[in-house]
Amino acid sequence: MKENPTAVVISNAPTPEGGLEDLLNQLAFWEQLDAFRQKADKAPADVRVFIKPDMEFYELDSPTGTDPGLVEHLIDLLAERKYINVLIGDSLDDADHWLENRDILILADLVGYQFTTKKGNDYEIVNLSENLIDPSAEKEWTLPDRRLSADWLEADIRINFAKNKTHEEYGYALGLYNLIGVFPKRAKSYHYFHRLSAPSLITELLSLTPVHFTLIDAWTSNHGSQGIRHRKVYDTRTLIGSNDAVLADWVAALKMGADPSISPVNNHALKQRGLPAHYQLRGDLVPYEQWQLPATHVRNSVAHRNQHPTLRHITEMWLQQVDTDFFPFKRVADAKVNQLTTSLFNQIDEQPFSYWGYVGLNYFLGNLHQLLESWRTLYDKDRIFRRETVLGFDPATFRRADFDAIPGYIEPLAQIVRFTPPDRNGLKWRYIDESVLFEYRKILPIPYEAFIDRVPIAEAVFMMYDNIGGKRQPIRYDRRKRILHQAERDLYLPQPNWMVFFGGKPIDVGKIETIRYGKDSQEIFWRMVESANQSARYDDGMVRFGRHDQGTEIVIVARQHFELPLFWKVVNMDFFPQVKDALVSDAYVQFFSRTMAQYEAAYEGRSPYVGSDIKPDYGESGDPDFPMGAEQMRKLLGLFARAMQLIQPAENSGKQGFVRTDEAGYHHFKSGQTDQELTHSAREIIRDFYRAMRKDWAYLSNDQSGQQ
Amino acid sequence: MNFKTVSIIKYPVEVVWVTFRDRFEEIGERVDNVAYIREVDRTRSGDGPLQTNYEWKVDPPLPALIKGYIKPEMLSWNDIALWREEDFQCHWHIVSHYFKDKMNCQGETHFQSAMGGRGCRLTFQGDIVWKEGLSAIAGFMEGPVNRAIEQVLENMIPKNFHKITQATSLLLAAENS
Known part of the structure; x- marks a missing residue:
């Protein structure tokens, strides 16, 4: 057609x-x-x-x-x-x-x-x-x-x-x-x-x-x-x-x-x-x-705010212009907040005060979310929600020869790093074309046959530490129905994790992979073919599970180059090679020692993954209360809207404002009850915020303990 | 205060009209926070329209601020309605047990064909007038509490209408499944 x-x-x-x-x-x-x-x-x-x-x-x-x-x-x-x-x-x-x-x-x-x-x-x-x-x-x-x-x-x-x-x-x-x-x-x-x-x-x-x-x-x-x-x-x-x-x-x-x-x-x-x-x-x-297209400030600030699903949902509810005769709100309180906020923000293109108030509110809410995510990335990974994705690229565009060529690209790199002397952490690594090439090796005291039985080599990359989701798609099998070729998309938390405080993006990489099965070893080789968010330039490598006298030897070789947040690009650690080397080595040793722990967890039947799954049926029936404590968000937005109303110039609001400018140009600020109300509300929000976050996690992950 | 709200039930207008008119007690049993709806009276004078009188008693969740001030009589009323078959319109007024002459609440409900004859659109509109202002309590908290009670009552009426239409849908669906 x-x-x-x-x-x-x-x-x-x-x-x-x-x-x-x-x-x-x-x-x-x-x-x-x-x-x-x-x-x-x-x-x-x-x-x-x-x-x-x-x-x-x-x-x-x-x-x-x-x-x-x-x-x-x-x-x-x-x-x-x-x-x-x-x-x-x-x-x-x-x-x-x-x-x-x-x-x-x-x-x-x-x-x-x-x-x-x-x-x-x-x-x-x-x-x-x-x-x-x-x-x-x-x-x-x-x-x-x-x-x-x-x-x-x-x-x-x-x-x-x-x-x-x-x-x-x-x-x-x-x-x-x-x-x-x-x-x-x-x-x-x-x-x-x-x-x-x-x-x-x-x-x-x-x-x-x-x-x-x-x-x-x-x-x-x-x-x-x-x-x-x-x-x-x-x-x-x-x-x-x-x-x-x-x-x-x-x-x-x-x-x-x-x-x-x-x-x-x-x-x-x-x-x-x-x-x-x-x-x-x-x-x-x-x-x-x-x-009139939405201004860049608006688009960026809304995108920042909407990273959090609850904020996306709640702001939709409270900012949407609605004819309530035909579509009444289910909850009276939401109707009230909606009435207040839409009156403030329905003319952001015409009123600079509303415009900047709106942009500021979006960034404020988005930053709250980012702060929370940063905390979780560093200290509370189990509360990060795992992501499901589609593959994001068409594996059919790669020929069989493309898959078969991957070991030929990785093995020479593995040879180079094998002959590299280990550093103080015992990690062998070096730079090649601005990427880091390294080898990590460890023997787990687990019989080889039992290990490969419970830790499928095809999932070795997906099980790596800090993976928060993705997708694997088998392409070709051998006669014993074992995967020979597969395509994979992996999402990882920013690496090293503390980059999250500098706006570090999750690492999002699409890969094609080849798996080899030997009598005494199994190997997976991967090559990056795409990074949807441009977070990586290289993420290629191999994992080998090998039979060893003392159990199972695991060897990981990889070539990686992840994009740095702007701050670290400006600082440019290349001018401080000793500091950079120490940071790189520590980050990789930590990452791979924890990856080993993930493999051990898989062997022991525990979950080898970081984070919690969002309930796939969330929100499908009934009128769920909202995660992250809608009550707290309502107070927050109400407080913001009230503050906006008070300081909005009188000619915009049509009312006596918090700030009044007299004929001589002096600004007069109203005092008294209004300040107390604001202070009280602010105190209430801070007190309730931690509880709200716990509720958020509990709702999405169905963990009732979080609802205390 | 004027109010208007619209709801649609996925059954033909004739079915919904009869269900609303004759089975209100059953519908009330299916509505959350309604203690009961009881038929008090049903009369027709000659060829005139049918008049029904239903007593309502509700038990809604209330804001903490006014919970202590709400008396049970404030949450019950009689709903007196005239049902005009010829144009599927119902004219009603509310007689509050507590506020009696202080509150005047009346309106009408239009039943119209919708969804190409497969549904019924109900338009519920009316107004509430507080004579001399509401004075449920007196004293220190008089202003905010009375305002809050007024708001709760004003919101309750259209809200209950939506609950009633949903319950009617469920009742009809259960019988037709």
Whole structure:
């Protein structure tokens, strides 16, 4: 269906319906649909068409979701050509935890879906959180949450009908962003933005269940710093469509005047899939005049804040502009905080005071999270949440010869380091091309056969110390069903751990691996092929489990070069070689001695992994109380909002402010009860904070002891 | 204070209308924090609309600030409703057992077809007027406590409406499963 990759932009059509018809004609939509039908040998009525609109509505007639009228017009156009087997759907999301009326059918009815079009064509709306099935075994699924709605999986034609809007973290939210609604879980902020990675999930989804057409409703758009939160309508009078999902967004982003790669979701897809070859662009590509994209400060600060799933969830709840007649809050207290905070932050593009207050609040909350994570990284690793990921690269792009060549690359390096004299810690190591090449060797007093039976060599890399998640995907087996080739993605805590205080990133490396099985030894060789967050330049090596008179000898050889945080790049430890050498040696000895302990743990049947698993069913039923003590966060945000209100200049707030400037230019500060309230609240927050953190961990990991 | 809230039940309007009108006691049994809903009276004069009178007693979780000041009578009331079949509208007013003449609360509930005839949209709207201001208690804490009680009562009515619609959905789902 994509022999002719095309993106079409229709601007300034007389009506949205006319624009849609024009768009489909220019896109050769009908010809492509017919070609598919003929290839599948189906009558039009038997072709299952699924339309996934953007249903991110919190108000009626809001420009944050696809216009239901346009979706229904598309259904009418399909029906004219006898394509009457049409479903529309979306899944539940976090808002169902805190607002009423978020069931998909109810939401659809409230925002204007009639279930019967103006021309009398009936259609069904389905909830993509229901009717979940395992996908076809024909394709290689690496998604950790494999089950998706049968309505999506079994559709013959998938049409993604997105809205044209900005996004405070991603810059823009278009077709690819809209696909997060295909995933079924309700607590999306936990499962798809924290436990799993939304950019990877969406890219993988595109590969596994192709989206045949992406249409973007840009008739009325929502722009500004908070395009998914606050109504800021821009009559762009445009419709965009493509038979390639990445291309459609790319063009729509260009029309916004944005660099298409500012969205991590789109950037990932662009890197993994790229734009189609020989595509055509048709229509007016001039950017919208005075379109407001979220400022860099806003995007960065929101990304910083949203690293914590609870902060992401809670700020969504408290900052979202909501029509409470139609979507009342489930809890009165949340309604109150929402009322206060939205009034403060709904005009951040117009009011510098609100803008900087918002950015400051985001950084403040993000820093609280970072402080907590830093503490856990150093002193409380069991409370770090492990991450599940998709592989993030396509192992099929590597030939068998690429895998077979890895030992030939590693073994000479191993030879070099073997003849390197050990340092004071007994570690053999040296620099090669700015990377560290080292060998660590230890004999465990465990019989070899018993050891390799319980510690699979294929998992030797995954079990290394400070691994907090990733993905392994076997590629090739021998006759005894042992893995010979595999692809692997590993996430490690920043190395050395104290780098976390300087903004050190987790190490995220994708590898291809070859395993060799001998009579007296087993070896795994790996070579890095990608680092999704650019945290590593080299991470190649080998682990060998060998038979030894005194038990099992473990040898680890590796070549590593991890990127340093900015601070350490500036300091440049190369000017202090003795200090640097000592730090490197100590860090590696510590790391590998603890890795040995992990192997021993695996042998003894204990968990060889650092961290706790997030419950995979978290947030799926009921209205869970929120981790990290929503009560404490509510106080914190309430305090901040109150302080903002008090010091906000009177002309902005419309009230007497905390600071008043008299005619002579002197500033007068109000005193008394207000200060006491603030002090009291601040004291309360600090006192409760530790308890809140414990609750956070307890909720996600299901450990009741943390709830004391 | 005016209030308006909307809810949808995934059953046809005729089914929901009859369930609301005739089975309120059963619905009440399925609502958290409702001690009971009891039918006191049901009358119809000639061809006029049906009038129902239900007594409510609720037991909601209360903020610590006002817990000690709330008397049981403050949390019970009579819900007197007129049911107009011809346009599926119900006009109601609340008679509080404690505040009696001090509170005037009335409104209407519209039952409309939704979801292409498969559902029923309920629009619940009304207003609460406190005559001469609420004075549940007097003395040192009079201001904040009275304000807090006022807010709790004002929030309770639309909140209960959502709970009632959810309970109705569950009741109908249980019977149709």
